[in-house]
Amino acid sequence: MHPGSAVPPVDLSSIVSVAQAEGEAAGRTPADVWDYLVGGSGQEVTLGANRTALDALAVVPRVLTGLSERSLHCRLVDGEARMPVAVAPIAYQKLFHPHGELAVARAAAVAGVPYVVSLLSSTPMEELAACGGSLWFQLYWLKDRSRMLDLIRRAEAAGCEALVVSVDMPAMGRRLRDLRRGFTLPADVRAVHFGEQQASRDIAAGGSSIASHTAMAFDPSFSWADLAWLAAHTRLPLVVKGILDVDDARQAAHAGVAAIVVSNHGGRQLDGAPSSVDVLPAVVDALDDSVQVLIDSGIRSGSDVLKALALGAHGVLLGRPVCWGLALGGESGVAHVLSLLHDELDNAMALAGCGDPSSIRQLRTLTPAARPGGRR
Amino acid sequence: MHPGSAVPPVDLSSIVSVAQAEGEAAGRTPADVWDYLVGGSGQEVTLGANRTALDALAVVPRVLTGLSERSLHCRLVDGEARMPVAVAPIAYQKLFHPHGELAVARAAAVAGVPYVVSLLSSTPMEELAACGGSLWFQLYWLKDRSRMLDLIRRAEAAGCEALVVSVDMPAMGRRLRDLRRGFTLPADVRAVHFGEQQASRDIAAGGSSIASHTAMAFDPSFSWADLAWLAAHTRLPLVVKGILDVDDARQAAHAGVAAIVVSNHGGRQLDGAPSSVDVLPAVVDALDDSVQVLIDSGIRSGSDVLKALALGAHGVLLGRPVCWGLALGGESGVAHVLSLLHDELDNAMALAGCGDPSSIRQLRTLTPAARPGGRR
Amino acid sequence: MHPGSAVPPVDLSSIVSVAQAEGEAAGRTPADVWDYLVGGSGQEVTLGANRTALDALAVVPRVLTGLSERSLHCRLVDGEARMPVAVAPIAYQKLFHPHGELAVARAAAVAGVPYVVSLLSSTPMEELAACGGSLWFQLYWLKDRSRMLDLIRRAEAAGCEALVVSVDMPAMGRRLRDLRRGFTLPADVRAVHFGEQQASRDIAAGGSSIASHTAMAFDPSFSWADLAWLAAHTRLPLVVKGILDVDDARQAAHAGVAAIVVSNHGGRQLDGAPSSVDVLPAVVDALDDSVQVLIDSGIRSGSDVLKALALGAHGVLLGRPVCWGLALGGESGVAHVLSLLHDELDNAMALAGCGDPSSIRQLRTLTPAARPGGRR
Amino acid sequence: MHPGSAVPPVDLSSIVSVAQAEGEAAGRTPADVWDYLVGGSGQEVTLGANRTALDALAVVPRVLTGLSERSLHCRLVDGEARMPVAVAPIAYQKLFHPHGELAVARAAAVAGVPYVVSLLSSTPMEELAACGGSLWFQLYWLKDRSRMLDLIRRAEAAGCEALVVSVDMPAMGRRLRDLRRGFTLPADVRAVHFGEQQASRDIAAGGSSIASHTAMAFDPSFSWADLAWLAAHTRLPLVVKGILDVDDARQAAHAGVAAIVVSNHGGRQLDGAPSSVDVLPAVVDALDDSVQVLIDSGIRSGSDVLKALALGAHGVLLGRPVCWGLALGGESGVAHVLSLLHDELDNAMALAGCGDPSSIRQLRTLTPAARPGGRR
Numbered sequence A, B, C, D: 001m002h003p004g005s006a007v008p009p010v011d012l013s014s015i016v017s018v019a020q021a022e023g024e025a026a027g028r029t030p031a032d033v034w035d036y037l038v039g040g041s042g043q044e045v046t047l048g049a050n051r052t053a054l055d056a057l058a059v060v061p062r063v064l065t066g067l068s069e070r071s072l073h074c075r076l077v078d079g080e081a082r083m084p085v086a087v088a089p090i091a092y093q094k095l096f097h098p099h100g101e102l103a104v105a106r107a108a109a110v111a112g113v114p115y116v117v118s119l120l121s122s123t124p125m126e127e128l129a130a131c132g133g134s135l136w137f138q139l140y141w142l143k144d145r146s147r148m149l150d151l152i153r154r155a156e157a158a159g160c161e162a163l164v165v166s167v168d169m170p171a172m173g174r175r176l177r178d179l180r181r182g183f184t185l186p187a188d189v190r191a192v193h194f195g196e197q198q199a200s201r202d203i204a205a206g207g208s209s210i211a212s213h214t215a216m217a218f219d220p221s222f223s224w225a226d227l228a229w230l231a232a233h234t235r236l237p238l239v240v241k242g243i244l245d246v247d248d249a250r251q252a253a254h255a256g257v258a259a260i261v262v263s264n265h266g267g268r269q270l271d272g273a274p275s276s277v278d279v280l281p282a283v284v285d286a287l288d289d290s291v292q293v294l295i296d297s298g299i300r301s302g303s304d305v306l307k308a309l310a311l312g313a314h315g316v317l318l319g320r321p322v323c324w325g326l327a328l329g330g331e332s333g334v335a336h337v338l339s340l341l342h343d344e345l346d347n348a349m350a351l352a353g354c355g356d357p358s359s360i361r362q363l364r365t366l367t368p369a370a371r372p373g374g375r376r
């Protein structure tokens, strides 16, 4: 629980679904931090569309498939995962709990799912690597290319298993909640992968120190050529995160990446962008299994994971719900959320007649537009 | 009415529609039992979709068909029914009224519609058979195959006219309302078709004794081969309940069943499954009248029955509304609900110009997607 | 205003749209009469769909058509009307105002639109004929064919210009509001076209005397052959009211009627029937101008009339809004509603670039389904 | 702020989005003026559809386009603009702030966007021309052709760069809010481009003096031939504002206009007309870049501008939001709104991977109807 709060600690066992964790965490998180976590950009139309599209999508279960056992194990990028889920990169996790990234990385390691370290982590990746799980390191493209190479070398040395390059942040989306509040990071939370100097400058600057990172350090002119350069400068498999257009997906595949993440950044970047699941089928069709397709933005249950996989995704990234768990109980809160998601997906697979993640792809799906309109 | 309650007994004649019974029963049922009855799984998206889809579907009435008389009689599976409706299998009906299954079976017998005895009935099927109506016996696939055969022999001996095999319960859906409450059966309500020992063990175990039944006794590895074995071991016609996929429907037909029930278990199993009526037309087309197609999940009025039949179903199963009636007035409550449904369907057929159930199939239907969009 | 009410008389000039009249009238009408007027059958899904479908439909206006004058005049059935609108047959209009049908017929005459006398009028048609407007007489098919012929002869003698045969009442829809209240007619309101004896019997019977009319006097076995017989026994043009199916529309045209009314009886008969405008385009296409197509159910503004005509209707019937006007101010209330509708339609035609009703048919329409989905 | 109001002056820097300005301005504007500003015609269905359609439309962003710089500059009609936005003609701007049009024209000049002077401006165009920005003059077709020519000569002399002919006002839409209130202009606000006499007559007449302008002075018989005459009598480029039909768009192009504005007049003319964005794609396709296509009605954010351009528009007109700014702080209020819109569009372009307005056209769009319905 957040220090200083008078709300009694939550009994995790009373939380019986991932979605329920949101309401419980809301009451235990300072309002400005909560707004930073759950908000989207602009009028939050895309944020809302993520849920609307998932709710409108139906998956047709199969029966009598004769499976007594199920395995949720799968390969994600180049490693094994105990379910087709990874923890999405989320900046500054100490905002939500003093243990921050360490608590999340530990819970992810225990759950057997990859943890994606944000470039803007408030804990050094080396400490997280000590948790023993599978780590992926997330990068935004930096103006200072040598500093970027340094970080990549550190990630390689720390044993990170993939580089996730987030390409949807040429600028930061206008998060109106933060702008209205003038949200700034507290003194004890900073982006430790940036040098001391840089971090302090941000804090001194006041205002939205988070937005200023983006403007100061990130390079908006990042291009496909740069991606090729990056691929040539690391031995780690690349994951390109933040793709929605089918031609961009094709170009990423062409660039030799191991996976893409179809994502609208949880509705935090272009307000007006489509929901991830609305563009997923076309992307899957275009790639034809040449690279893995992961997806995020709005996943809130095992049933949502089933839906994403039924549309052709190989796995999902889970963002905010992990932070709800973190806010609720540090490592055990995150562990609880991940274990609920596992149980929900396991249950959904059982009910859909699927023995493993790959068989989910064979399920039929129905969307409102595609509904059969009677017999004549 | 439920014993011990201070709410005055309801005047059944003031209830003029099946749908109205819900509100009246809610006030007369303990909250945990009510949640057990009306709840769905997960976020209850499928539960909601059942109603949304039925409401969005329109049936085009015919006029001047010259019928002065109507008959609602029809064949369901191998027997006669006074309307194209059967009472769905619902576990533990003593939860809703001390007379439980007996009250329902009597009312169904009087109404002339089949009553499907749940495997988890709190009254022995032999007592229900004494009511004189048409009984069907519902099975989940048991790990203990010999116990299952015993039950089938009992059902045959008791004069049951069909075996309904529910295939959508390889595991139990996550009913969050029950999980949150830790809902358990009261001491005087138990699944009498399970041996003494089994039932007591459940109660002792505390927690969701209902979920534990499923896990302990039901066999998730149930397959098409097992269904073939079952068909070879009973002389009763088989009804496979819980099909949504068109290929599963075809396979059931191929397996020689007499009927299938297109059902999402009233939104209680896979949350994210489509509404039954959204998949019905494709299933009907695929089967081409080789087996009967029944449907349930969300039927709440005679107009809904008309819609289901207009999409090609041969009959419907009615679930929760029967229990509303039971909670409201035991046998007479159920009788009132069934008689309202009969009157509503009779009225709907009159207004649609249909003299019998089979002519309903000739009506045109319109769904939002299929609506004609103007003349150009 | 209704006698005995303490609500101050309404200032009609403060009512600036047809739709606004509803709210004003609600406060000035006894609750049971109001429910009888505005209610629909069953769960009122069709009642709601009438508005949803009209609101979802868009009409594309034309510009620079160079018209300084507009004429709303048109032919309806075999007569002239000052706008493409007729007053729908509504039973027992004395319920809403002591002057009842007389007030409405006078206002309609002044407005230059046909008034359809209901078979269940509480004022004799001969009194209404004295108002000097264009009268149409509406019939339900009576069990007693000679009594029906008598009424037709009276209608012919009184100068009625058309016979409107309502074919959507083989039984009365289940109006739950009335059933719940046990609504009955007050002693001073009765269906005067039925003999003394008949009317008194109804009142004595108590209960829903209106529903009993239907059951006792109306013949549900009415067929296309009977319609042909009727056509042979009157010199008046026939209008068949209550058609929704395209084949029924074709058959009516084949039977030589002058017009049909596409109608779901204002959502009062088959709940689950489509909205009128959703089926209108197919009906218009099928008939190909061989007979006139009128439409009712849900028309509440001049813009709605424009929409109906843009989909191909030749005119509309206005139901409940006329009774709102009646309740608000007798003849002047009705006159106000009709004059508002005229002004609204005139304005809509001006804004759409239409000089006369027939040119409205040339306008493009857009429905949600038909909306162009971007350029690729 | 409006004189005499007790609401404290707004801190503009606390307003972080164009949309937010609405709520702030509502509390600072007299209710009748507010209703005049934000209201639509009839039941305001079209008003609502403008927003629904924009929200339902999604634009698919591109990534890694390698742009470090963006330019929002573009050509609008025959001039340069600093973003693809012009200030829509809005009558009587002194209603919202004592500085009225002058404040708006100054802010527009500073922002580098064209300001469209309404025919019904409460400030003479010559005073506005002195602000130094790009002015366009908007005309309704006047009965008195010589007075119209005088105004055109004045516009040419004042340096206006285009004539905007609004063709969607053959009559004024029925704005029920104003009719209910009997809204009239205060004594100090009048249409100065009409002679003294004319203006006073209006005020004396009481009632909706605005509606009476339309009826008295505007010529509803305005035709394509008149437009041709107008084109022959001015050297200014013509913009035809208020087109929704694709054939009208073609005819305007044929008439040699420089641009059209696809517009439903902000939902204030034909209630029941489609939203502008719903008809835009067909219009763009038909014109094939032969003339510019501008659009207005419902634009409330940079994301909305992006959507309009992605559907093929060359620019947008911004109506009511400009007046919110005006009400909030005169010139600085308008400047703030325009600068927010600039920042929002700049941000949206960055996030969509667009370096200039024309590249926005290459983005894919998705509408509900066009959503891909799963893979099978």
Ligand SMILES: Cc1cc2nc3c(=O)[nH]c(=O)nc-3n(C[C@H](O)[C@H](O)[C@H](O)COP(=O)(O)O)c2cc1C
Pocket: A036, A037, A038, A088, A089, A090, A091, A118, A119, A120, A138, A166, A241, A263, A264, A265, A266, A267, A268, A296, A297, A298, A299, A317, A318, A319, A320, A321
């Ligand atoms: C508070 C917050 C911080 C985030 N920080 C990052 C980040 O540093 N790097 C990144 O690539 N994505 C970041 N994201 C986006 C997430 O990785 C992910 O795409 C998104 O949260 C998924 O949607 P969901 O939260 O609905 O599951 C952040 C998201 C949130 C909510």
Ligand SMILES: Cc1cc2nc3c(=O)[nH]c(=O)nc-3n(C[C@H](O)[C@H](O)[C@H](O)COP(=O)(O)O)c2cc1C
Pocket: B036, B037, B038, B088, B089, B090, B091, B118, B119, B120, B138, B166, B241, B263, B264, B265, B266, B267, B268, B296, B297, B298, B299, B317, B318, B319, B320, B321
């Ligand atoms: C409380 C409850 C208990 C149920 N028990 C059983 C059962 O024992 N066996 C079975 O096959 N279906 C069972 N069902 C599912 C019903 O047979 C039926 O499919 C469903 O209730 C139909 O939906 P409806 O309630 O919306 O009409 C149960 C449903 C409910 C609500």
Ligand SMILES: Cc1cc2nc3c(=O)[nH]c(=O)nc-3n(C[C@H](O)[C@H](O)[C@H](O)COP(=O)(O)O)c2cc1C
Pocket: C036, C037, C038, C088, C089, C090, C091, C118, C119, C120, C138, C166, C241, C263, C264, C265, C266, C267, C268, C296, C297, C298, C299, C317, C318, C319, C320, C321
């Ligand atoms: C109170 C009431 C009484 C009606 N009585 C008759 C009737 O006697 N005969 C008939 O053909 N239709 C009758 N109708 C149906 C109307 O003629 C018409 O079809 C319907 O009201 C049109 O819909 P609207 O009310 O939404 O405009 C009645 C409708 C109402 C609301």
Ligand SMILES: Cc1cc2nc3c(=O)[nH]c(=O)nc-3n(C[C@H](O)[C@H](O)[C@H](O)COP(=O)(O)O)c2cc1C
Pocket: D036, D037, D038, D088, D089, D090, D091, D118, D119, D120, D138, D166, D241, D263, D264, D265, D266, D267, D268, D296, D297, D298, D299, D317, D318, D319, D320, D321
């Ligand atoms: C209060 C008000 C006054 C208007 N006056 C005029 C006008 O004088 N001339 C004109 O062509 N359009 C006029 N319009 C329409 C606008 O130019 C524009 O088409 C509309 O406001 C765009 O929609 P928006 O307000 O949703 O952005 C007016 C609109 C409003 C709201």
